[in-house]
Structure formats: C-alpha cells, structure tokens
Amino acid sequence: MVKTVDKIAVNDPVNNPEQRAIIDQILNENRHKPGATMVVLSELQNKIGYISDAMQIYVAKQLEVPVSTVHGVVTFYSFFTTTPRGKHTIKFCMGTACYVGGVPQLIEKAKQVLGINLGETTADGNITLEACRCVGACSQAPVIVVDDDVMGRFPAKKIPQVFKNLQQE
Ligand code: FES
Numbered sequence: 001m002v003k004t005v006d007k008i009a010v011n012d013p014v015n016n017p018e019q020r021a022i023i024d025q026i027l028n029e030n031r032h033k034p035g036a037t038m039v040v041l042s043e044l045q046n047k048i049g050y051i052s053d054a055m056q057i058y059v060a061k062q063l064e065v066p067v068s069t070v071h072g073v074v075t076f077y078s079f080f081t082t083t084p085r086g087k088h089t090i091k092f093c094m095g096t097a098c099y100v101g102g103v104p105q106l107i108e109k110a111k112q113v114l115g116i117n118l119g120e121t122t123a124d125g126n127i128t129l130e131a132c133r134c135v136g137a138c139s140q141a142p143v144i145v146v147d148d149d150v151m152g153r154f155p156a157k158k159i160p161q162v163f164k165n166l167q168q169e
Contacts, residue, residue, distance in 0.1 A: 008054040015054075022047050023055065027062045036063055041073055041080060050081045078132060086121040086128035088166045091145040095134030101141030102156070107131075109156040113163055127166055 013019035026043040030036050040059055044051050051059075051074050060067040074080045090110065092103050107118065110129055114122055121128040137143050140152020146162060 009052075012052050012054045013048050014052070014058050019048055023058065027059065031063060037065055037070060037073060041070070045080050050084045052082060056082075078130070084121070084125070087126050088147055088169070089128045089130055089145075090162070090166075091130045091132040091135075092118070093133070093135055093137075093141070093143040093145070094131045095138060095141075097138035097141040098134070098143050103142045103144075105156050106142055106144060106154060106159060109159045110163075113160050127163065 008015055013023060023044065026040055026047065030039045030043065033039050037059070040063065041051060044055060044059070048055070056070045056074060057067055060070045063070075074082060092098075092107050092110070094103065107129075111117055114127060114129065116122055116129060118129050118131050132145060135143060135145060135150055137150050137152050140150075142154055143150060143152045144154050144162075145151070146166070151162075
C-alpha cells in the first residue's frame with residue numbers, strides 16, 4: 001500500500017515538469033466528472049503510460065479521496081500498470097482453457113529466455129511480459145497476445161523466435 005511521498009524517484013512523472021503539466025491538465029479537466037477517479041487514472045495510463053506510486057498519492061490528494069481508493073482501482077484493473085511498459089507487450093492468457101492448454105509452459109519458456117518474470121520489462125525497455133484474462137479465443141488455446149496480435153495454438157518452442165522478431169523491430 002502506498003502512503004507517503006518521502007522518496008519520489010527523480011524521474012517520476014510527478015517530478016518531471018512536462019509530465020506534471022499533463023497530470024495537472026488531466027486532473028483539472030476531469031475532477032468534477034462523475035467517477036472522476038477512474039476517468040483520471042485511465043487518462044493518465046493512456047498519456048503517461050503508467051501510474052507510479054507517487055502519481056497515485058498525488059491524484060488521491062488532488063481528488064480528495066483516500067490513497068487506498070486510488071491504489072485499489074490501479075491494482076484491480078489489469079489495464080493499469082505501476083511501472084512503464086516496454087516498447088512491446090506479450091500477454092499470456094490465464095483463462096481456464098489456455099491455462100489447461102499449456103500457457104504455464106509458455107510462461108516458463110518466456111521467463112527462461114528473457115530472464116524476467118510476469119509484470120517485468122527487459123532491461124533494454126523492449127519487452128514486457130504480462131498475464132491477461134480470457135481474450136475470447138479459447139478454441140485456439142494456448143493463446144498469447146503480442147502487442148495487439150492474438151496468436152493461438154502457440155507452441156513453447158516458438159517463443160524465442162517471437163522475441164527475436166520483436167528485438168529486430
Ligand atoms: S481462455 Fe484463453 S482465450 Fe479464452
């Protein structure tokens with residue numbers, strides 16, 4: 001749970017004048033709308049790319065809502081991230097059909113090849129691994145989503161090639 005802003009990273013959007021201006025603009029344009037918290041957080045995710053702990057505290061203060069409310073929304077919806085995503089995102093469907101159909105093996109292979117866990121980004125900022133809910137292609141299990149491309153019946157042996165292709169883009 002985030003509570004204080006004692007240690008805001010130097011490069012946090014809250015400390016960056018340009019990003020801070022965007023944050024303030026989003027707050028000012030939406031603070032009086034119904035469901036302002038959700039609206040503001042969605043806009044921040046779209047425009048800044050993530051919602052850091054310091055941003056959550058700042059938004060809570062500005063909207064005069066508890067930090068726990070903002071944090072609860074950010075952690076409940078997989079759409080929100082608290083760290084920057086990589087240039088490319090690979091999502092692994094964790095729906096029942098895909099889970100039973102072999103997604104855990106795909107995840108293990110991906111972790112092994114990239115050396116990162118789900119929710120993390122490679123050191124070069126190129127690839128982020130994430131879990132996602134059912135994407136509606138259950139008959140194609142196991143399914144991964146590479147950026148916006150849904151790829152079904154995906155074998156673990158093809159994982160290294162996907163990474164290689166993304167590294168070359
Ligand atoms: S369970 Fe994976 S697409 Fe439905």
